[in-house]
Structures are given as structure tokens and as C-alpha cells.
Amino acid sequence: MAALMESVVGRALKFSSTANFRSIRRGETPTLCIKSFSTIMSPPSKAIVYEEHGSPDSVTRLVNLPPVEVKENDVCVKMIAAPINPSDINRIEGVYPVRPPVPAVGGYEGVGEVYAVGSNVNGFSPGDWVIPSPPSSGTWQTYVVKEESVWHKIDKECPMEYAATITVNPLTALRMLEDFVNLNSGDSVVQNGATSIVGQCVIQLARLRGISTINLIRDRAGSDEAREQLKALGADEVFSESQLNVKNVKSLLGNLPEPALGFNCVGGNAASLVLKYLREGGTMVTYGGMSKKPITVSTTSFIFKDLALRGFWLQSWLSMGKVKECREMIDYLLGLARDGKLKYETELVPFEEFPVALDKALGKLGRQPKQVITF
Amino acid sequence: MAALMESVVGRALKFSSTANFRSIRRGETPTLCIKSFSTIMSPPSKAIVYEEHGSPDSVTRLVNLPPVEVKENDVCVKMIAAPINPSDINRIEGVYPVRPPVPAVGGYEGVGEVYAVGSNVNGFSPGDWVIPSPPSSGTWQTYVVKEESVWHKIDKECPMEYAATITVNPLTALRMLEDFVNLNSGDSVVQNGATSIVGQCVIQLARLRGISTINLIRDRAGSDEAREQLKALGADEVFSESQLNVKNVKSLLGNLPEPALGFNCVGGNAASLVLKYLREGGTMVTYGGMSKKPITVSTTSFIFKDLALRGFWLQSWLSMGKVKECREMIDYLLGLARDGKLKYETELVPFEEFPVALDKALGKLGRQPKQVITF
Secondary structure, rough: OOHHHHHHHHHHHHHOOOOOOOOOOOOOOOOOOEEOOOEEOOOOOEEEEEEOOOHHHHEEEEEEEEEEEEOEEEEEEHHHHHOOOOHHHHHHHHOOOOOOOOOOOOOOEEEEEEEEEOOOOOOOOOOOOOEOOOOOOOOOEEEEEEEEEHHHEEOOOOOOOHHHHHHHHHHHHHHHHHHHOOOOOOOOEEOOOOOHHHHHHHHHHHHHOOEEEEEEOOOOOOHHHHHHHHHHHHEEEEEEHHHHHHOHHHHOOOOOOOOEEEEEEOOOOHHHHHHHHOOOOOEEEEEEOOOOOEEEOOOOHOOOOOOOHHHHHHHHHHHHOOHHHHHHHHHHHHHHOOOOOOOOOOEEEEHHHHHHHHHHHHHOOOOOOOOEEOO | OOHHHHHHHHHHOOOOOOOOOOOOOOOOOOOEEEEEEOOOOOOOEEEEOOOOOOOOHEEEEEEEEEOOEEEOOOEEEEEEEEEOHHHHHHHHHHHOOOOOOOOOOOOOOOOOEEEEEEOOOOOOOOOOOEEEEEOOOOEEEEEEEHHHHEEEOOOOOOHHHHHHHEEEEEEEHHHHHHHEEEEEEEOEEEEOOEEEEEEEEHHHHHHHOOOEEEEOOOOOOHHHHHHHHHHHHHEEEEEHHHHHHOOOHHHHHHOOOOOEHHHHHHOHHOOOOOHHHHOOEEEEOOOOOOOOOEEOOOOOHHHOOEEEEEEEHHHHHHHOOOOOHHHHHHHHHHHHOOOOOOOOEEEEEEHHHHHHHHHHHHOOOOOOOOOEEEE
């Protein structure tokens, strides 16, 4: 499907050079274009495209893509909502080692409604809610046409903003709790960057399993408020980094057991603090590097404390033929969201206001909720 | 047995304060002291003892220990040879988290000859060669009395200097090749500190399994000679650190496959070089920190390259009830040494010259072979 996306975008951009784009009129309702008796065409689509790698606010632009054929095994989906994740930004910046060739449509996850199906498609009907699962590139557009195997039908009772964002962040939290250390009820985990959505999901998913969380947050305006919000989600302990300028951070553990597992999405000193908390033989999993600082580890941490350092990248995990497993977990997570057991804040932004949402996602306007574009 | 050693040393040091030590006369042959019909006593023993932690050249001294009882399950061993390992130095310095309480006799491995056995001991006879296995503290003395379960009888055809040193360094190399990554013939490993005895053993043990080695050594006088020595042992590639100031160290790999496993005993930049060589999903095992610099790792190494960082400490491995497994491996390694398939340089030093051997082991006299005390 990546190849299809490329060819579509490629065609569109070639088209663009002839100034032959269909202009977008507000309120216009796209219609199903039928080219011939046997060919179903998608409506034309609006998409956020980047033609080169770089800062997303300078390399992305809104383009009109012409209709594409909905082949016999394809499903045409009218997107409902898609988030701007940090990984989307990194992908556009070109820092990811695996990336769709440019030009490409941005976005990697989202939720949409089936609009039309190819003649061989039986598993989907117009009106179904679907997500690309595993997620795949190109969700920042109004109509997406991909093979039916790409799509996963979901329960429409789940709030749309959770359906749009369930894979990249919540699934990362779930996998990291499952894949590295065998945790039991009564155990604890430690994490930095706890206010991130992954961090918030770790707190809630751990609590559902009876696992306590020790949460490290940055010192900044609003950290008291952040502490209360995390505690409301079920965090057992929340410390700002400055509180941890003590020789023995474990003295702050109270009755919590020393954690066997830690998560790091910050690097630098914040990663060292996670390591300090870990018990002998513990594992720290790095899944982000917000501070852009490396991780520094003493020799004795490895030899005498037997710490293990690992990494997690959802895209890599998903590439290992885990489609079925992935969809089962997504359904589990969506069920939790539907039942109010998994919560995080999102801000819905109309597609036309994409540049503002992007600025917020880039952190230009201070701390903001997860930006979710609605189409 | 640790408790026994403590009590013996404790008694001796108490004795010392009364100036009642038996003086040592060169050439004197100790004799078996029989206190009563039913009590076998060891000969008096000379030992290198430390009463407090600190630099070994200031806290160790030669003392005379009085005879101790050889109880019914004990074996009294006349030590033949014992090495001064870096781990012995670290243990005396007090940097090890697990250490015998002071006062203590130095040394952790060695080979000796059975001198007398307790009335219930059937597995050993005077004249047998034995090593403490797993190794245990107190080998730097002329007579060691420990329970029979401590001792492992070995093949007398193995050169004495290998029998004395087979556990701490060669077994570390063997375990590290076995315990972390499933290696097959045709694979490769990368290591820094390749001139260390562990490094030399890695080269030879890997080669026996058809595994290639990429070896990193420091830039210093004699590095060309070191390169040739390592190549003679079977090293496939040897690079000094300055040769690796290139953007893509893997371009130097030639036809060797990218290594899935790396060993680090240096830290700092030398550890980063090992990480650079590793293939995606590779593991670096830290077992030493000669540069006293920490290990610094980029976030992307964990997320996109999926590297894992682990540690190895032989003492910890041995503490996991591995007595039988340990002895089988020791026999395997001693067989290789006997057959000339496992080689490294040692220097035999008479016990009376311990201070010189210690200075050499401490690096005061430049690069020196492994110092092995003979009794």
C-alpha cells in the first residue's frame, strides 16, 4: 500500500505543476465518481503533503489530490479524525530510519468511515468505522483508499478522538508493560515524561493490573497541577526532578516496592533518575528522547546492579507480523476508552486549521493537549 | 566457609597484637601438627591480609596465621599458585558491593595440592591438585583449610599457571559468549580491551566455534606488537581506536558479518565504538570499566537500532547455584589449556616477592603479564 500512496501523491504533485488542481470550496460535498461501469473512483481528496524532509511547518502544504480508483479489494475511507503525534513530526523531519519516500501524505493513524468498497470486499460496508491497523502513512487527508487488509472495523461506541489516537500512544504503553519484564500485581514501575499520553496510559494500564507507578515530571510552571492530574489518573507517586536531588531516591519510595521496570522518553538526567530507582536486575526501556540528550550509564550499573537497557519502537514491533495481535489489543484499549477506564486530553481542530494545530503540536504555544484534526 | 576464614584471620590478628607470631624461616618445611588423637591441625600459614579497605599496596601485609583445625569434612590444601586479578584489587579497595568482611586474606582463585583431609573426606587424597570452585576468598596464603565441597579436583597435566587462573578470566569469556546471544558458526563479535586476558580468551574461544572477532585496542606504544599477538591467537580484525575515527566504522568490516554481540571492559569512547559496530538488535555486555568513564548511548541506538545493553559479573553468575555447571566448564577450559588451544601470558613470582608482583598488577611498572604468585 505504501507504493500505492506514493504513486497517488506522485501523480497529484505532477498534476500540481500544471496548475490543474481542483480548487476546494467550503461546504462542497464530494460525490462518488464513476468513470465506467466497472471502475469505482474515490472522491477527490484534500491532503497535507510534504515533498521534502524538514521542519513540518515549512515543508507541509495542503494539496488537492485527484480521484483514485477503488480497486476490487480496496476500501475507500472518509477520514473522521487523525492526530498529530510527535512521531509524525519526526517522520516529516526525516529523522526516522524507515520513512515513506517523499512526496508523501502526513499522518500515521486516525479513524474514518467507510465510504465505498471494491467489488470483492465483503468485510466492510459504507458507514463502518475503521482504523488503519497496523497504522500506515497518509491519514492526514479527507479520503484514503487502501486495500481492505489495511483496515480494522471498530466499535462505533468508542469516542471518536480515542479511536483516532488509540494505536501510537496507548498501544506503546501496553506493549512496554507486557514485553520486557514479567510484572505481577503488587509490583511497581518507574517512568519519566509521565505527563505524556504514553505516560498517562502507563499509569492507568498499570493500575488496572494492580501495578504501582512512580512518575517523574519536569519542574515547570504547572507542575503542581500536573501532579494532581496524574494522581487523579491513579499515579501512586509523582516527583518533579528537583525533588530527586537527594542521595538516595529510593528513600522516597515509602511502602512501594523497588521497580523492576522503568520507561524513559526524555534522556539525560531524567533517564539517570529512572536508573537510580530500578531494583537490581531491573530493565529500563527507552522509547523517546525529548531532551535530545543521550543516556549516560555507569559501569557499575551494569556489572553490580545488573541493569539492562533496551529500546522500544512501536513501528518495529508492528512490522513483525503482529496484525492479529495488534487488533486484539486495539479492541481491548478501545473498550477501556469507551468505559472511561483510559483517559487523556485531546483537542479537536478542524482540518482547515491544520497550521494552528501543527504549531501547537510543535510546542510553539506551550504545553497543549494532543492535537486531533477533524475532517 | 567465609565465616571460617574470618574467624581464623580474626584470631591471627588478635594473636598478632601479643607479638606471639611464629617467625618464618626460609626453607623450613611445615609439618602436620597433631593436637590430640582425634584432631588434625593444619600447618601454620603465611597469608597476605588486609585489615581495612584501601589501596592494596598500603593496606595489605604478610602475616603468619596459626594452625587451624582440619575438621572432619575439611580439606587442607597447600597452595601452589594464585593470581593477582584486577577483581582482587577492586575487592581490597572496597569498591565491590559484596565483599568479605575485614580482616580478610586476599586472593579469590588459585591452585593447590591436597595436604591433609578430615576423617570424613573420601573424594580427595594428599597430592591431588584442587582449585576452589566456585572461587572463594583467601587464596593468597600457603595453607588453606576449607570444607571439601569448596574444592574441585583437576587434571594435573594442565600447566599450573593455567590451573591457577582458569576461572576468573577464561570463564568470564566463555560465559559471555554463551549467555547473551545465540551465536552460530560464521557470526562475529566485537570487543574493546582485546589485549586483556578475557579479551584473548574471547578471541580463542570464539575461533573454536567458528566465530570471527573484531578487536579494538588502545593507541599506545607497542600497539603494533599487540595487534600481531592478537592475530596470532586468531583475531580476525584488530583496530586501534584512532583507526576508527571514520564516519562509518562498518566500512572497515570487509567480509565479516556485522556483530550481534559486543563486549565492553573500558567504557567511554571505547564503549561507543563497540556500539557503532553492532548490528541492529545487537547486545553489548559490559564487564569492566578500565577507563573509569561511563557509557553514553544515544536515544536512537535504543529506538531505531534496538540495541540492548547488559552487564556481566562472574561472581553474581557463580552465586546462582551453578557449582556443577561451573566445574564442567572449568574442566573444558583446562583441557583447552593443556592442549595448547587456550593461551595467555603469565609471570610467576615467588610469594616472598608479593609486593613487586602487586606493583606490577597495579600497573605501576607499565603493561605486564598476569602476575601469578607461587608458594
